[in-house]
Amino acid sequence: MPEMQKLLLEGKSKRLYLTDDPAQLILYFKDDAMAYHGLKRGRIVGKGEVNNAICEHLFTMLAKEGVENHYIRRLDDTSSLIRHVQMIPVVVTVRNFAAGSLCKRLRCPEGTPMVPTVIEYNLKTADFEDPLINISHIIAMHIATREEVDRMNETALRVNEILSRCMREIGIELIDFKLEFGRDKGKVIVADEISPDTARFWDANTREPMDIDRFRNDLGNVEQGYREILRRLMGTEE
Numbered sequence: 001m002p003e004m005q006k007l008l009l010e011g012k013s014k015r016l017y018l019t020d021d022p023a024q025l026i027l028y029f030k031d032d033a034m035a036y037h038g039l040k041r042g043r044i045v046g047k048g049e050v051n052n053a054i055c056e057h058l059f060t061m062l063a064k065e066g067v068e069n070h071y072i073r074r075l076d077d078t079s080s081l082i083r084h085v086q087m088i089p090v091v092v093t094v095r096n097f098a099a100g101s102l103c104k105r106l107r108c109p110e111g112t113p114m115v116p117t118v119i120e121y122n123l124k125t126a127d128f129e130d131p132l133i134n135i136s137h138i139i140a141m142h143i144a145t146r147e148e149v150d151r152m153n154e155t156a157l158r159v160n161e162i163l164s165r166c167m168r169e170i171g172i173e174l175i176d177f178k179l180e181f182g183r184d185k186g187k188v189i190v191a192d193e194i195s196p197d198t199a200r201f202w203d204a205n206t207r208e209p210m211d212i213d214r215f216r217n218d219l220g221n222v223e224q225g226y227r228e229i230l231r232r233l234m235g236t237e238e
């Protein structure tokens, strides 16, 4: 068991700890939830455990499909061992249907199909405002090279293919999700998390959100939405 050492950083829903191995970190998932750039805060009971299990499932599946990522293994109910990568401060959002900030920004009705799939980039900032940027900004500001941007794009679309298919099989529509990437020995790999905190998952029949939007928009049954995604992923659907 790797030894948890000093806290490296704390985010809205996770903590990162150094370990006795400089190449590995421990990712701890919190129950805390935050929305609207920190204006709304709360706690979703059991979220840390569910997100840890969902990440284990999805990152393991992606690795099997050849998508390199930072995930090593689950350690306990709420924490996992990951590779210590150098994070690229760009949030890559993949959108199959319009929702959230895209609807507000472009006055587009929620649920409008995005064909071909839309990819957006935001610059990660300390104040959670994360302004929208484009590829030329990323390259001109030396945030990432053109090759790295190409790799992030290709990987994001491949992750979208794999996740959309996996979710459709369990009656869930993948509306959108965000990814973050890191450099591991010079190679760009998927990092951070993929969970109902960072993706929109709608029940395919009812079109009801099962994700963090239940918290953001006070829809109730927040914990149930998260648990239902995990239950279906684990193949325990009745």
Ligand code: C5P
Pocket (backbone or CB within 6 Å): 093, 099, 100, 101, 102, 176, 177, 178, 197, 198, 199, 200, 212
């Ligand atoms: O809010 P917006 O529509 O831009 O979000 C796009 C996707 O990125 C959603 O799945 C949302 O949950 C996720 N997201 C995130 N963290 C943020 C902003 C958005 O995980 N700070």
